[in-house]
Amino acid sequence: MITKEDIENIALLSKLFVPEEELDALREDMQGIIDFADTINNADIEGVEFDNIAGLSNQFREDVVVESLSVEEILKNAPDQAQDHFLVRKRA
Amino acid sequence: MxxxxxxxxxxxxxxxxxxxxxxxxxxxxxxxxxxxxxxxxxxxxxxxxxxxxxxxxxxxxxxxxxxxxxxxxxxxxxxxxxxxxxxxxxxxxxxxxxxxxxxxxxxxxxxxxxxxxxxxxxxxxxxxxxxxxxxxxxxxxxxxxxxxxxxxxxxxxxxxxxxxxxxxxxxxxxxxxxxxxxxxxxxxxxxxxxxxxxxxxxxxxxxxxxxxxxxxxxxxxxxxxxxxxxxxxxxxxxxxxxxxxxxxxxxxxxxxxxxxxxxxxxxxxxxxxxxxxxxxxxxxVKNSLPELPTEKAKRYVEEFAITDKDAQNLTKYRRISEYFDKASEGLKNPKTVANFMIGQIFSRLATEADKEIFDIKTTPEQLRELVKLIEDGKIKNNLAKTTLDKMLESGKGAMDFISEDDMGGVDEGALTEFCKAAIEANPNAVADYKGGKEKALMALLGNVMKQSRGKADAAQVTAKLKELIG
Known part of the structure; x- marks a missing residue:
């Protein structure tokens, strides 16, 4: 059973602000999603490997240095940058 | 509470x-x-x-x-x-x-x-x-x-x-x-x-x-x-x-x-x-591990009769223990090596960082050679000590400082002569010793050592001095 508190907690962890009046509607939606997931949980999976990396193991790298990218390339997609650093601005 | x-x-x-x-x-x-x-x-x-x-x-x-x-x-x-x-x-x-x-x-x-x-x-x-x-x-x-x-x-x-x-x-x-x-x-x-x-x-x-x-x-x-x-x-x-x-x-x-x-x-x-x-x-992986410090320290105490405290000091850093292991290889008494390391060598390493790096001029093989000379009865501890100082300064081997002449002991007659000369040259020290200052004897001992170029046995000299002063 999903409670209002669960919704508040998920919102907090997701860094979302949810207005009080939307909590009930969200709770109902979330309950629906969880119920749907429950039908999956009830499926008979006896003997079925469902891990998407099942059967694979020990994929290792050797400890050999490969040249890194330039700082320009590293920062190319950064939303904000300064002095060769990624920049996280103070929230207004 | x-x-x-x-x-x-x-x-x-x-x-x-x-x-x-x-x-x-x-x-x-x-x-x-x-x-x-x-x-x-x-x-x-x-x-x-x-x-x-x-x-x-x-x-x-x-x-x-x-x-x-x-x-x-x-x-x-x-x-x-x-x-x-x-x-x-x-x-x-x-x-x-x-x-x-x-x-x-x-x-x-x-x-x-x-x-x-x-x-x-x-x-x-x-x-x-x-x-x-x-x-x-x-x-x-x-x-x-x-x-x-x-x-x-x-x-x-x-x-x-x-x-x-x-x-x-x-x-x-x-x-x-x-x-x-x-x-x-x-x-x-x-x-x-x-x-x-x-x-x-x-x-x-x-x-x-x-x-x-x-x-x-x-x-x-x-x-x-x-x-x-x-x-x-x-x-x-x-x-x-x-x-x-x-x-x-x-x-x-x-x-x-x-x-x-x-x-x-x-x-x-x-x-x-x-x-x-x-x-x-x-x-x-287990086989690739070196001997660990706790086991090493235990072994030093059990096999070499080294004190627990000294064993801790010798195993604190890997380089020190490896140096000790190498220097004492094949020796009858690794404890002598331990004493030289903890005494003379450690005193040159001021900080913990220095001890950890353990960068000294004398190789473990050179230290082993020096201790071997003592074990073979060729030189006395005192000469070994002064020689080690010179070795640590220069990175040279023991034989660069010890001549054939230095090796072997001092016979009874020579020892008596050295002691007599020392007593004659230091009337003050003799008086102090007679007055109860046990330590005054050190000056006389030092004098004898100098005359014998470190060849005399300290215990023998002390006994002889006491006998002569009466």
Missing amino acids: KYELVAGFETHIELATKTKIFCSCTTEFGGDPNTHCCPVCIGLPGTLPKLNRKVVDYAIMAGLATNCEIARVSKMDRKNYCYPDLPKAYQISQFDKPLCEHGYVELSTGKKIRLARIHIEEDAGKLIHKKGDTYVDYNRGGVPLIEIVSEPDIRSIDEAKEYVEKLQQVMRYIGISDCKMQEGSMRCDVNISVRPVGSDTFGTRTEIKNMNSITNIAKAMEYEFERQCDLLESGGKVIQETLRYDDATGETSSMRGKEDAHDYRYFRDPDLVTILLTDEEIEA
């Missing part, structure tokens, strides 16, 4: 691999910001992490060196939290299947501090806070770490200090990390609580972070122990929270106003496959 301290440690150690845990960027310390980075370690979508084999081997070494069981099946998990030091908003770590479990570190008292687990994970990036803005450097992001989690078995500050020292020593011995607390390659968080002496339930604990030396760990624990005791004595309650230790004030303070309930929502990292280890692989 009398209270008892209860503490456990979480210790992060940066592994000395050349590359990061999931990509091939260098782990070198320093470097210009964001120059040791690639799409994997800055967490770009669509990249695939691949585990560094060396990280697994090093973690197994750490586990074996601390008496852990090594898991035959292990896996990587995502630990979710949102903070700019993690570009992916999760840290790849290990949750329910760590590589090593159920080990212990043995203290000098014989007490075992149990280890719950050792797991591997990636380090976070470095944040620089300036005027409310945060500058992020991901050079350190993805550097491999092991986290060593102890059980709450520590009951005093001395135990805490020794525990951290022992971990540091053993990890350096096996060569998996330099464990420099000041540079952050070894970081300790301590969980601490108090309880009335005799109680067997645990009190509410706090966690102290941000301590960059063993001295600070001791100070922070002392402060926190007092704080919690005072709180309970005055009828208050300890709140479970994370504290930061401030080096400048020597106090701990809360890191967060409100303790947000940790919910890391661990789940398996679907990008990383299962780690399977065979008995043969683990055995091979």
Whole structure:
């Protein structure tokens, strides 16, 4: 059973602000999603490997240095940058 | 009421691999910001992490060196939290299947501090806070770490200090990390609580972070122990929270106003496959380990009749013990080597760092040659001592300072002559000695040694002097 508190907690962890009046509607939606997931949980999976990396193991790298990218390339997609650093601005 | 301290440690150690845990960027310390980075370690979508084999081997070494069981099946998990030091908003770590479990570190008292687990994970990036803005450097992001989690078995500050020292020593011995607390390659968080002496339930604990030396760990624990005791004595309650230790004030303070309930929502990292280890692989790593300091010290005491304290000194750093092992090879009495090292050689190494580096001009083979001369009865201890000084200064061998003439003892007649001459030349010392000053004899002994060029036997000379003075 999903409670209002669960919704508040998920919102907090997701860094979302949810207005009080939307909590009930969200709770109902979330309950629906969880119920749907429950039908999956009830499926008979006896003997079925469902891990998407099942059967694979020990994929290792050797400890050999490969040249890194330039700082320009590293920062190319950064939303904000300064002095060769990624920049996280103070929230207004 | 009398209270008892209860503490456990979480210790992060940066592994000395050349590359990061999931990509091939260098782990070198320093470097210009964001120059040791690639799409994997800055967490770009669509990249695939691949585990560094060396990280697994090093973690197994750490586990074996601390008496852990090594898991035959292990896996990587995502630990979710949102903070700019993690570009992916999760840290790849290990949750329910760590590589090593159920080990212990043995203290000098014989007490075992149990280890719950050792797991591997990636380090976070470095944040620089300036005027409310945060500058992020991901050079350190993805550097491999092991986290060593102890059980709450520590009951005093001395135990805490020794525990951290022992971990540091053993990890350096096996060569998996330099464990420099000041540079952050070894970081300790301590969980601490108090309880009335005799109680067997645990009190509410706090966690102290941000301590960059063993001295600070001791100070922070002392402060926190007092704080919690005072709180309970005055009828208050300890709140479970994370504290930061401030080096400048020597106090701990809360890191967060409100303790947000940790919910890391661990789940398996679907990008990383299962780690399977065979008995043969683990055995091979075991065989590659050097002799560990505790075993070494025990062996020195048992086989060479070296005192426990000296054995601790000789095994504190790997280079010292290796030097000792080499220098005493094939000698009848390794204890002589130990005495020269702890006496004359250590006195030239002023700091702990000097001792650890153990950079001296004399090779272990040269020291062995010198001690062999004593063992063969060719030279006396005194001459050996002055010769060793010259050797340490110059890097030359013993035979560069000892002539054929120096070897062999001094016969009875010559000894008597030397003593008579010494007595004649030092009437004051003789008078002092007669007046009851036992030490005055040293001046006479020194004089004889000089005349005999160090060949005379000190005990014989002392006896002869006493006999002559009467």
